[in-house]
Amino acid sequence: MSRKGLWVAAVVVIVSNVFALGSAGINRGGEPDAVLNLTERELRLAPREAENTAMGLRLAWIDPAANAQEPGWFDAAKLAEIGFDCSRPVTAENASHYRTQPPRSTYAVLENEGAAWQRYLAAPPAGAEREVLERQSHLVLIDVGHDPSALRARYPDRRRTVVVPATARMAFVNDGKRTPFLRGRVSVTYPMELNVPRHLRPVLESMPPGARYAFDRRFDRLDRPGQPLADAPHYRVVVKWGRSLEPWIESVQAIGQTFAR
Amino acid sequence: MIQTRDERATDPRQDAQRRVDQVSAFTRELAELERAGVLALPPGQREQIERYHGDVLATLARRFDVDRTDEQRQMALGMRVASLLGAVTLSAAVVLFFYRVWGLLTTPAQVISLIAVPLLMLLAVEVAARREPTRYIASVLSLIAAASFALNLSVVGAIFNMTPTPLVLAAWAAFALAVAYTYGLRLLLAGGVIAAMGYGVAAVASATGLDWSVSLVRPEPLLLLGPLAIAASFWPSGVRPEGFARTWRLVGVGALLLPLLFLSTWTEVFSYRLLPLNVLHAVYDIAGFGLPVVAIWYGIRRRWTDVVNAASGFLVVFIYAKCFDWWWELIPRYLFFLLLGGLAIGSMVILGRLRLRLKEV
Structure with missing residues (x-):
């Protein structure tokens, strides 16, 4: 029997990996698209599993307008801009039309400790304490769009803003008390977890077991008696985003001796 | 059931099994005809036929490991089930072993091992196929090879924090189809065709701006x-x-x-x-x-x-x-x-x- 198929399979393996590695090389070549200094607030250690020795950091960001009672900047016009069909009147009769639209791929702009964060601190949600807010991620979702180049032109500060691939959803908000409206939200940004290379793990591995930063003291469901939470993040991470908007961790440094005991 | 031209076996082992089944059917029908008094073979001819069929069956059994009795056929079915279970469990073992050790490796070592495993498994499939005419071991190893290639694509993407793309489905489909056609593996063929269709659906979703990971919500x-x-x-x-x-x-x-x-x-x-x-x-x-x-x-x-x-x-x-x-x-x-x-x-x-x-x- 001919063994051409065997060679085809081997070529597929090699070509796929060459393509993937080449893409990674192109992404990391030249000037990075963004370089951000993030802390444990924005990059949280993923739960470790016994069956998986890899280590990852999960990007955490906030969307202050997510639960607002008005559309905010992610309104019907913005939704239409990124491809959602908002042509019908926003009424209860058309609720099905809007609720059945699947999520769309887009690009999101995240800003680190910028004007959006300052506005959020200055006008917090009702009942929120400033201390609680400051413990959250300082990375704020500020815009979405189809064209990453156009977004970068709009937000040129590469040390404070980053453009990332994302998935956006549309919500048809109708609480019966006011006129229905459409609001968008970003459900996920990619990648969801950043791989920590082996040579950068020592700082993260030296954290005492159970040492955790209090991301949100009020709503932290992981708070356990006998495991006091730290008041400040334990580490700082420099992350670069390349030409293909794919990130990599450049460095990880401990912040003082703030590990909780 | 009369087979059409498209369904005629092109695999020598399948041809051999058909010949064995044909001989068995002939032997049973001859006995029925003789019992009903319709046919009576001349003296010596029965022995001649039995001798000839005995030689044919022995040769086919030796060359192609065919099933000569119903009991053997049932055991062959059991072997197929066992080989499928073996393939699934061994594939899981390979994947889980890699997840257990990959965090201890440097990035170059991770990449090299991810590329090497499916290639080594392909080599193992070829060696097994040459040594074992029934290809039970080869089919197990081919499924492990397919699983290790899927692991390869997935983990390389995770190492370099790549944005997920439906192209991985196309790559895996090409791999599965190539191996399936080389060794006559229908399960892998089905998997490859399904993956290729998945790529088609995802590519259309992606082209229309939808998040391709939920492309099954648009199966048109x-x-x-x-x-x-x-x-x-x-x-x-x-x-x-x-x-x-x-x-x-x-x-x-x-x-x-x-x-x-x-x-x-x-x-x-x-x-x-x-x-x-x-x-x-x-x-x-x-x-x-x-x-x-x-x-x-x-x-x-x-x-x-x-x-x-x-x-x-x-x-x-x-x-x-x-x-x-x-x-x-x-x-x-x-x-x-x-x-x-x-x-x-x-x-x-x-x-x-x-x-x-x-x-x-």
Whole structure:
């Protein structure tokens, strides 16, 4: 029997990996698209599993307008801009039309400790304490769009803003008390977890077991008696985003001796 | 069942098994004819035939490891089940072992090991196929090779924090199809065809701006890909392993019919809405009833029992789904279930008649 198929399979393996590695090389070549200094607030250690020795950091960001009672900047016009069909009147009769639209791929702009964060601190949600807010991620979702180049032109500060691939959803908000409206939200940004290379793990591995930063003291469901939470993040991470908007961790440094005991 | 040209075996082992079955059938029928007094072989000729058949069976058993008795056939089935379970569990072991150790490796070591494992498994498949004519071990190793290639693509993406892309489905489909055709592995063929269809659906979703990871909410491209797979089953091929045409057909029929269940019942949720909703509702309702009937009719003509069974099963489920869609809210519950019961009995009568018709041909 001919063994051409065997060679085809081997070529597929090699070509796929060459393509993937080449893409990674192109992404990391030249000037990075963004370089951000993030802390444990924005990059949280993923739960470790016994069956998986890899280590990852999960990007955490906030969307202050997510639960607002008005559309905010992610309104019907913005939704239409990124491809959602908002042509019908926003009424209860058309609720099905809007609720059945699947999520769309887009690009999101995240800003680190910028004007959006300052506005959020200055006008917090009702009942929120400033201390609680400051413990959250300082990375704020500020815009979405189809064209990453156009977004970068709009937000040129590469040390404070980053453009990332994302998935956006549309919500048809109708609480019966006011006129229905459409609001968008970003459900996920990619990648969801950043791989920590082996040579950068020592700082993260030296954290005492159970040492955790209090991301949100009020709503932290992981708070356990006998495991006091730290008041400040334990580490700082420099992350670069390349030409293909794919990130990599450049460095990880401990912040003082703030590990909780 | 008379086989069509497309279903004739091209695998020497399958040819050998057919010869063995033919000899067994001849021996049993000869005994029946002699018992009924229809035939009486001249003295010596019976011994001559038995000697000849004995030599043929011994040669075939030695060269191709064929099953000569019903007990052997049952054991062969058991071996197939065992090999499938072995492939699944060993694949899981390979994947989980890698997850257990990869965090301890440097990035270059991770990449090298991820690329090396599927290539080494391909080599192992070839060695096993050359040494073992039954290819049970080769089929196990090929599934492990496919699993390790999937691991390769997935983990390389995770190492370099890459944005997920549907191209991985295309790559895995190409790998699975290449290995399947080389060693005559139908399960891997089915997996490869399904992955290729998945890529098609995801690529269309991605091209329209949808998040491709949820592309199954828009299964309409399968209505084109399914018939393409069915057409591929007719593709004349000099050397096509046995059962491949049937596998292409079954996957194609499934890809064509299954989406209709969702598109007909929840058109507004699952359709790209290229036409007005009321037009789409009518089109999918007609297709949901008509296409399985056409498949059943053509399957009977071509003696494709599997297609007839698959289409019949789909038609029954579709009818139930439409009854629920049309009448659940309109008629009392007891009448609704009485109607379904009547439909079930009617289906049994019709399927019984179809079964008789299949037996006649």
